[in-house]
Amino acid sequence: MHDKNPTPRQEPWNKGKLVGQKQPLKLEEIWAIRIRLELESAVMDLALFNLAIDSKLRACDLVTLRARDIAIGGAAEFRASIA
Template identity: 45%
Template sequence: MGHSEYDPSFKERRAWNAGRKLGAKRALKPQQVWAVRFWLDREGRVRDRAMFDLAIDSKLRGCDVVKVRIGDLVSGGRVRSRAIVIQRKTGRPVQFELLEPARASILAWLDCRGGALDDFAFPSRTNNAAHISTRQYARLVDEWVSGIGLRREDYGTHSLRRTKASIIYKQTGNLRAVQILLGHTKIESTVRYLGVDVEDALMLAEGTEV
């Protein structure tokens, strides 16, 4: 099935990736993070604000964000300052921090959402026993970034995963710390993920006196 490259019509066919932006999506800048938060608060989107804050602080992949359960986030009636989940991709645990803005927005959402500790924090609209789909999560991220005037083609769910990791790396230059926070098994994966190159290395070296 399909077309042969020798078919006359083949030369007229538009490439599947024509006009699309491929490769790594951009991380958000700190001012853009706060702009999204302000937009979500103004729109009254309590669930989305909690999901956004969790994604930024946790640095989890989208497939892990949507599967977080209430019990992963709450202990003794309070939102944890540190939580741990098992990554779907690697099967390995990863620990993350939840700062005050995230704890407050998550608590506000859970007060509205209710539910038991075993329930998903972000349930599906069609089946309350299931979690929101990764596809719906991706659509929400598109709405969030376009809501503050960014091009949705430049950003995605991985942008949220990369945001805090990129900021930490730029402030500290500590690849090992970022590797642990992202749950990468190899430092090479972290280097590729952050786009670390020779220019980054030279800038770090130039800022270090011996």
């Protein structure tokens, strides 16, 4: 049998949106984000943001980090090496 009313196609979630590599954040934008996170007392988010900016890690690499990657013996290291 042939349907007279075919199922409507769902529109792609990224239709009309810019995809791909984005422009880097400006220094003013970085400091604005840091200040907002400090005011909200979002310590973990601020630490992840600072790590991402300072290390220039990609988001996919940043989210796979574990506390043991940057802490040895229960104390956070001032510098961490990512292999």
